[in-house]
Amino acid sequence: MQRENKKLCQDQSEGVSTFNFPPYKFRLAFMKHPDLQVNIGGIKLKNPVMTASGTFGYGREFEDLVDLNRVGAIIVKGLSLAPSKGNPPPRIAETPCGMLNAIGLENVGIEAFEKEKLPFLEKLSTPVLANIYGKNIGEYAKLAERIDQIEGISGIEINISCPNVKSGGIAFGVDGGVANEVVRAVRNRTGKPLMVKLSPNVTDITEIALSVEDAGADSLSLINTITGMAIDIETRHPKLANITGGLSGPAIRPVALRMVWQVVQCVKIPVIGIGGIMTADDALEFLIAGAAAVQIGTANFVNPRATTDIIEGIEAFLAKREIPSVTNIIGTLEV
Numbered sequence: 596m597q598r599e600n601k602k603l604c605q606d607q608s609e610g611v612s613t614f615n616f617p618p619y620k621f622r623l624a625f626m627k628h629p630d631l632q633v634n635i636g637g638i639k640l641k642n643p644v645m646t647a648s649g650t651f652g653y654g655r656e657f658e659d660l661v662d663l664n665r666v667g668a669i670i671v672k673g674l675s676l677a678p679s680k681g682n683p684p685p686r687i688a689e690t691p692c693g694m695l696n697a698i699g700l701e702n703v704g705i706e707a708f709e710k711e712k713l714p715f716l717e718k719l720s721t722p723v724l725a726n727i728y729g730k731n732i733g734e735y736a737k738l739a740e741r742i743d744q745i746e747g748i749s750g751i752e753i754n755i756s757c758p759n760v761k762s763g764g765i766a767f768g769v770d771g772g773v774a775n776e777v778v779r780a781v782r783n784r785t786g787k788p789l790m791v792k793l794s795p796n797v798t799d800i801t802e803i804a805l806s807v808e809d810a811g812a813d814s815l816s817l818i819n820t821i822t823g824m825a826i827d828i829e830t831r832h833p834k835l836a837n838i839t840g841g842l843s844g845p846a847i848r849p850v851a852l853r854m855v856w857q858v859v860q861c862v863k864i865p866v867i868g869i870g871g872i873m874t875a876d877d878a879l880e881f882l883i884a885g886a887a888a889v890q891i892g893t894a895n896f897v898n899p900r901a902t903t904d905i906i907e908g909i910e911a912f913l914a915k916r917e918i919p920s921v922t923n924i925i926g927t928l929e930v
């Protein structure tokens with residue numbers, strides 16, 4: 596009798612019972628490896644974890660530390676038409692639970708990016724998104740036209756939310772009408788998937804979200820940094836040469852989460868959550884709130900492997916609960 600019981604258990608564990616559906620073997624497979632794939636406004640990702648622009652260089656800087664083929668997508672440092680040196684130093688200051696930065700969009704420019712940085716990225720199986728900014732709407736449009744011709748770039752993230760540049764940047768992201776115009780201009784020049792990155796430095800983020808959705812955005816990413824400042828009390832100088840900067844890191848996570856939740860409820864396009872995500876649990880909060888994917892920023896400075904650690908953590912969370920796909924968790928917030 597004992598032997599018979601043992602045999603029955605064995606049969607079931609091998610999935611031979613015709614009444615055992617879904618087959619045990621199959622359940623075991625997805626329990627170990629839940630499906631992490633997501634589709635973000637026309638871009639297929641193997642998992643929902645991307646790098647946030649400006650915190651992962653042009654990807655290659657992390658080559659020795661991170662398996663770049665495991666990351667959902669790489670979003671490179673914000674690119675402009677011409678190279679830019681950014682703001683003078685000091686450009687970074689630590690704050691409780693975060694950091695202030697006023698880099699001012701230092702970058703190599705689109706031409707050098709295509710020639711010098713992209714060939715490395717093209718060898719990866721990971722989609723690459725170009726984050727772009729212009730000093731005026733014409734510059735955004737020209738960049739879009741140029742990127743449209745570059746095969747190795749899977750999509751464009753339009754930065755209308757940088758608080759650290761004198762012209763452009765945030766000026767386009769705080770007024771629904773202007774934001775609409777920028778996105779329309781870019782939409783007219785490219786068929787590539789468009790993600791629009793929103794600023795939290797507004798009264799009502801849903802108004803801007805609706806306005807850029809109407810202009811043809813395929814997805815939204817939020818939030819960019821929150822404007823802040825810090826003072827050295829000995830010298831009585833601002834800690835940043837730019838005086839103000841953008842606050843990022845865990846300090847901004849609850850604000851980002853609230854904004855993502857608000858935006859998810861009013862738009863039809865996918866929303867990507869950004870802001871202080873340091874661990875898989877943080878990322879899961881955003882996914883449960885309705886984000887279709889997340890971006891990891893400041894965490895990369897603390898733990899260069901944050902992206903892949905978070906991917907593994909999400910996978911383990913789903914596997915433990917026998918949830919077959921990450922899409923089963925998105926937008927499951929109960930209120």
Ligand SMILES: Cc1cc2nc3c(=O)[nH]c(=O)nc-3n(C[C@H](O)[C@H](O)[C@H](O)COP(=O)(O)O)c2cc1C
Nearest residue numbers: 647648649673696754818819843844870871892893
């Ligand atoms: C040093 C630094 C540079 C950044 N550069 C850019 C950039 O070039 N373009 C952009 O859209 N966002 C930029 N950001 C904003 C991040 O992509 C992200 O939206 C923000 O830091 C919030 O996420 P986090 O709290 O995970 O860092 C930068 C942030 C930091 C800290």
